[in-house]
Amino acid sequence: MPTIKVDNQKLVVKDGDNLLQALLSAGIDIPYFCWHPAMGSIGACRQCAVVQYAGEDDTRGRIVMSCMTAVTDQARFSVATQSADQFRKSVIENLMLNHPHDCPVCEEGGECHLQDMTVMSGHSVRHYEGKKTTYRNQYLGPFIGHEMNRCITCYRCVRYYQDHAGGHDLNAFGSRDRVFFGRVESGLLESEFAGNLVEVCPTGVFTDKTFSKHYTRKWDLQSSPTICQGCSLGCNTYTSERYGQLRRVQNRYHHQVNGYFLCDRGRFGAQFVNAESRIRQAGIRNSQGLYDATELKTAIGIARSIISNASTIKGIGSPRASLESNQALRELVGQNNYSNGMTEVEQAMLQKIIDVLRSPIPTPSMMQTEQCDAVLVLGEDVTNFAPRLALSLRQATQNRAKTLALGVHIPLWHDAAVREIGQTDRSPLVIVTPTEDRLDEVASHVLRLAPDNIALLGDEICHAIKDEDNGTASDNVSSVAREIAGLLKQATKPLIVAGTSLQHPGILQAALNIAITLNQQNISAGFFACASESNSLGVAMLDNQHSISDIMAEQPETLVVLENDLQRRLGDRFDASLAGIKHLIVLDHLDNPTVSVSTLVLPAATFAEAEGTYVNNEGRAQRSFATFNPAGDITPSYELLDQLRSVKRHIDEIHHVIANSIPTLAGIVAAAPAASFRIEGAKIARMTHRASGRTAIDANISVHEPTPPMDDDSPLVYSMEGQHEQAPANLRAYSWAPGWNSNQSNHKFQQEVGGSERTGDPGILVLTGGGEIKTGDVTLTHRRLVPELHIFGSDELTNSAADLATLVTAPYLRMHGTTAQSLGVVQDDGVSFEVNKQRFSFAVIVDDSMPADSLAYPLIPATVVLTNLDDIQLSKAESWTKAPASGQRMITTDRSQ
């Protein structure tokens, strides 16, 4: 570890760091713009200048950019010296020449890195008298606002969008003092990770449009640490509220899980909390089939009498509900009457995932996958199923460039130079999926196969690793398999990615077999499993005994369903399955087909209104805390379920009940501190110390100062009175440090820049210490229908987020040209089919990249009827008119025009 001298203070720094990282890690404030901890240095803004001295006798030194200067032993620098200070002032002064003085009306104000750095640099007097450059803004879709006049040309946006996220439609145009960052023309930003621009931009050029609609200054937001509900990855988020509405979601840095970035489903999908379709009151179905809004107390009373009079009662839990709520249901109906709300296939696949996570096979975290040097994705359209992982796999393909760079002594933070030497030379990424994949463009091998053939190829790869000749595969398949096996064997850290999206146990098994076989050959191959929902792993660990079908088969008189739309899993069997049930009690927060056939519905709290523990796909139990106290009767499900059996207990008691009854889940108690946790006698504040208006927030109703809602469940308070800076990472409600009002304050809480939190990485890995895992037989499903996942549309909850919903595709059937030909249809024709005597017509998409024997349909609410079907009889839809282009690329408003 080199020792450097900064203003005569000796610092031991990390080898391979640049000086800017080293200074920030040492707690020395230095302003910067273009450098980003996840994206390295380019030296564009010149803001982080310091003086470097040639030796002990050098008194003058020379200006260097700390982000572009490697730390070498005995090097001597000064941050404070007058020439460096003056230079940094001049940089800000020049950056400000064209920056508008619109802070009071700018959405970035109060959490603006440019504001912070201007204050830090000490520039305060303006000498420039000329005119400012102005630009026309673009419409960039429903998520991102564009205000180019504020741009300080740091190039972070294009570097993030193109280099890091692989986007193509955001560019730097023009030159000199007129560089424009935007698209060729107005339109939806194509990248599924565009939302990160909002956080990457150091000022107010790219802003969160969903937030703009109900804008609040950061200091007035009430926030909490939450877990994203969009998929199984468990990305850490900050969710913020004011006036009873969820205002926005931001990334919450996690060194192992999501790093600095989120996907757009996670960032913008949480607006479902504000949806029109929210269930805000209890309802009882009347004789006309409509719901009478009922006081919660009354509804609970009725539900209790239904339950106490029931001859049989069953409960269906949910992989999208918290462990606490599932446990409360399990206790209400009894262990033998509880299902975790998944199908048999899902349960079996999750059991496999649990087995591998407990086994000695390495199961890297999402951020660790970025270090893998050969990746095989078997059957998962990662971008649309576990979106954030796609961003990490893109980084994994850069490892080849990093190796080349180190070979010629280019430091890895020298981003442009690493990319230059790497060019298109990428680490191998093999994508084997039935339909087109956004990662195809960075893949070394792309194979479009039907699900059964994916499983068979996986099996063949496994044989090839063992140098066996299976004898059953064609020459073509076995030569491809040998090539892939070779790539995996040559790698030092190969990774196999598989999951549950195709509901094909054979693919998962084949992928597992590959990982096991490689490990048997002493190749440390990692396995990364994607599950479907935020708590799929958690509920599978809680109780994986009975599937939905098991419960339904017993035709219970009374059924309690917890936050689970059964139609999504039962598909065409939905109506028939529920027909025999006399009393259907549903707890949920959004209207859905299951709610619509219930006898009684209870208003459940969302993740933003209730504490909950979720186990992500790597077996990390993480606690999500309520952001705000919901209005009216909305109540966390675990509380409602406890009330149904007249029990009142603290949520921490439920943690202990789970821990005591299920040893593998014992770790959840420590996933976050208990409600009794205090720092110097204080709880953790959800509001900032600058929050305004708390006493007047309800003045339109009553002029008396309202009492802040009490939070007995957690160590957080609904107030600004409490701890912030010393809060551990799993309780910190927002990222802020003195002088660092934006989320650039992250490094103030890290052990070193880009490293673990000082208080440790949030969450507890609960799946450890299992035994050896054995390879198994690869089974086939013989399904012709293949679900095609969509980041916007295939997730139940986020579909109810108003802005995200505009991007959900219309239903279609994607097929190979030969299939279309045999049906006598062409692109944009319609095809129809019948299910349960009901006729459906979908648009045809002809796609010769599809395997010829498969039909792909989008996994969206409109196609739910296809969920369990193996095949359908298709015919050309007569009198089909091509629907107007789906919402996907529709441009509605352009505020620049």
Place this chain on the structure above:
Amino acid sequence: MTQSPLTRNIQGNGPTDILAYEASGGYLAARDNIGKADPADLLQLIKDSNLLGRGGAGFPTGMKWSFVPPADGNGHRYLVANADEMEPGTFKDRLIMENDPHQLIEGMLLSAYTLAADVGYIFIRAEYHLAIARLRSAISEAEQKCYLGDRILGSKYSFHLQVHISAGRYICGEETALLNSLEGKRATPRAKPPFPQVSGLWGRPTIVNNVETLCNIPHIVNHGANWFKSLGKGDNAGTKLFGASGRVKNPGCWELPMGTSIREILEVHAGGMQDGYMLKGFLPGGASTDFLTPDHLDLPMEYEAIQKAGSRMGTGLMVVLDDRACPVGMIANLEKFFARESCGFCTPCREGLPWVQGILDKIEAGHGQAADLEVLERQALFIGAIGNTHCAHAPGAMEPLVSGLKYFRSEFEQHIHDGRCPYAGES
């Protein structure tokens, strides 16, 4: 042996075709060396010759080449001729490319052979359409005679050469911006290290040399290092294309020994000032060099002496300022050019140059204030040092301003005091 090797074929009678070029001894060096000479010997020869880069920086060519790593057989290695001659007042490379294109081709062939480069590009300014046409036709002639292409002159060595027309940005003259542009990226200079020798075009080993530099190579190979060194005056090696523009009697470009005095260039070759005009100052080597004054006329034109006098020899083509042209107006015009040609990458250059330009325009228009000079000086300090900015563009842009403030400060003050340009109406 000729004393003006670079221009020996340039007689004002049109371009030299391959036959004429060969007749004058052209491609002799190629025939004698390609596939025969040891590239290491050729590299040593260039090192021994003391050839300094003719693009403006004067870096020893042999040393530059020696940083190229040994061939690893893993892909292409590139040689690029920087023919993006956009420095205001500079037109020397054009003279060679239009009139003796084979000289550049042979120079590139020998250089590429020395460096084990297999692909070459001539990155040329778009406005040089005559040079482009003549280079293309010359390349075609050379290919037919097996001087370019696969297995050159029956050897195992192959070299493919292409002309790439620049899209027209001054910054492309910066060698790493040139490489980015050639790759189809934004013409933004790269942060060094890594240098192009290690990671150049498409991340591969690459040498970028000025046209005039490359044209010296065949002559050095033919006649030896000592001959080349004997061409210059004093310690200087070789000849140099010098020139002058502005109100001199005979503006032009001439090949003269390195180290020829400024006085000789301006008074003998350029014929002195036009009648009625006096020499007030001059930029010795293009727009991005500091002003010198009549006091400096007896300096030899060579890198070290001009540097000592506070300027740079640059391209060696002088821009002359006379006593009836406004120095403030001239500097304002230069800064307008530099502000416009900034690539927009780093803050001091992108934001700082237009501010400087705006103030100069204001002073020239008679609206200047005393405080403006302070801002100019502060900005010049901020932008003007190499290392403060991402590349040398902005520091170069500050050279005429800083030296202008030094030599012509009273004129700035007069503009501000009088509220008008004292030269208004002069021409």
